[in-house]
Amino acid sequence: MNVVGGMRSLLDTALDRALDLAIVPGYTSVGYRLRQTAWGEDPPPDALRGQTALVTGANRGIGKAIAAGLARLGATVLLTVRDREAGERAREEIIADQPQFQPADVLVEVCDVANLDAVRAFAADLTGRVRTLDLLIHNAGVLPATRTETDDGHEITLATHVLGPVLLTERLLPILAKSSDPRVILMSSGGMYTQSLPADDPEYLGGRYSGATAYARTKRLQVALTPILARRWANQHISVYSMHPGWADTPGVATSLPGFRVLTRPALRTPEEGADTALWLAATRPAPPSGGFWHDRRPRPEHYLPLTRYSDRDRERVWRYCAGAIGIENP
Numbered sequence: 001m002n003v004v005g006g007m008r009s010l011l012d013t014a015l016d017r018a019l020d021l022a023i024v025p026g027y028t029s030v031g032y033r034l035r036q037t038a039w040g041e042d043p044p045p046d047a048l049r050g051q052t053a054l055v056t057g058a059n060r061g062i063g064k065a066i067a068a069g070l071a072r073l074g075a076t077v078l079l080t081v082r083d084r085e086a087g088e089r090a091r092e093e094i095i096a097d098q099p100q101f102q103p104a105d106v107l108v109e110v111c112d113v114a115n116l117d118a119v120r121a122f123a124a125d126l127t128g129r130v131r132t133l134d135l136l137i138h139n140a141g142v143l144p145a146t147r148t149e150t151d152d153g154h155e156i157t158l159a160t161h162v163l164g165p166v167l168l169t170e171r172l173l174p175i176l177a178k179s180s181d182p183r184v185i186l187m188s189s190g191g192m193y194t195q196s197l198p199a200d201d202p203e204y205l206g207g208r209y210s211g212a213t214a215y216a217r218t219k220r221l222q223v224a225l226t227p228i229l230a231r232r233w234a235n236q237h238i239s240v241y242s243m244h245p246g247w248a249d250t251p252g253v254a255t256s257l258p259g260f261r262v263l264t265r266p267a268l269r270t271p272e273e274g275a276d277t278a279l280w281l282a283a284t285r286p287a288p289p290s291g292g293f294w295h296d297r298r299p300r301p302e303h304y305l306p307l308t309r310y311s312d313r314d315r316e317r318v319w320r321y322c323a324g325a326i327g328i329e330n331p
């Protein structure tokens with residue numbers, strides 16, 4: 001690298017870090033556009049040709065944008081939703097937007113990822129129908145107003161963001177392992193930076209319940225478990241990433257955070273901008289190192305605040321709790 005190139009890279013790195021620390025500009029479309037200027041080439045248009053990708057929560061928002069982006073890169077995409085009609089509507093919209101898509105490029109699958117029995121049944125069915133799964137994107141997310149438990153008795157954000165995704169991946173290992181370059185992505189949130197690991201109370205049984213806190217704690221859990229899952233699935237050559245999309249204007253934000261949306265709307269990212277890093281992690285070659293947390297195409301620190309730090313013992317403890325909850329016998 002020459003001197004000018006070196007200076008430029010130093011400036012890019014300094015700007016990138018400043019955007020991360022300043023949060024508001026970094027998480028909005030301002031950060032996206034500034035960082036975009038330093039990115040190299042995008043993955044080529046046929047980067048995922050011949051691959052099969054599954055995206056949960058793909059009927060709207062960022063998940064729908066990820067699904068459309070994967071199909072644009074040539075993948076066959078399984079839009080995995082809990083309401084078939086909503087999935088079919090999203091599928092029609094994605095196909096109508098891109099005349100080059102064939103109907104078989106985008107398919108609808110039904111699974112409520114918070115329901116562990118539904119996840120087991122779905123995975124058993126899918127492994128009998130699909131030979132190889134190359135990409136598994138756990139995008140489904142929820143920010144509840146009140147504490148809710150699933151039929152299995154788990155707090156809903158824990159079930160949706162952690163238990164369901166880990167169980168689904170475990171059960172899909174046979175078809176993921178057939179891919180030459182399988183990748184699993186957990187869609188976390190920058191909100192996780194505000195919370196530590198709920199190692200003593202993963203089900204949020206104690207204290208006054210706040211949906212936003214439950215959301216941020218379980219998004220933290222996704223990030224904390226990523227290195228453990230990366231080691232666990234390394235035998236199948238699976239790369240595992242967690243990431244956050246910044247702040248994107250989606251139906252979920254409009255419903256769950258209306259005040260935040262009013263304040264930030266002009267600067268919010270589009271769902272497509274929120275989807276960018278997931279698409280990049282899915283399609284860039286070679287696969288980035290497994291086990292880390294990403295945002296805007298770069299690895300990011302697990303912590304900014306000293307108060308959120310935790311020990312490896314606590315990380316292991318909460319992993320054992322989750323593994324037990326979904327019936328993994330050898331965590």
Ligand SMILES: NC(=O)c1ccc[n+]([C@@H]2O[C@H](COP(=O)([O-])OP(=O)(O)OC[C@H]3O[C@@H](n4cnc5c(N)ncnc54)[C@H](OP(=O)(O)O)[C@@H]3O)[C@@H](O)[C@H]2O)c1
Nearest residue numbers: 057059061062112113114139140141189247248250251252
């Ligand atoms: N938008 C942001 O600024 C932002 C910021 C940080 C992180 N994120 C994360 O990015 C992801 C997508 O966010 P978004 O803003 O696009 O959210 P959204 O508009 O609320 O969409 C969430 C999607 O998840 C689905 N979903 C929820 N629970 C599910 C379940 N049990 N089983 C299957 N699907 C389920 C929803 O399906 P239904 O339509 O059936 O409800 C919907 O398709 C989430 O994980 C979110 O936490 C978003």
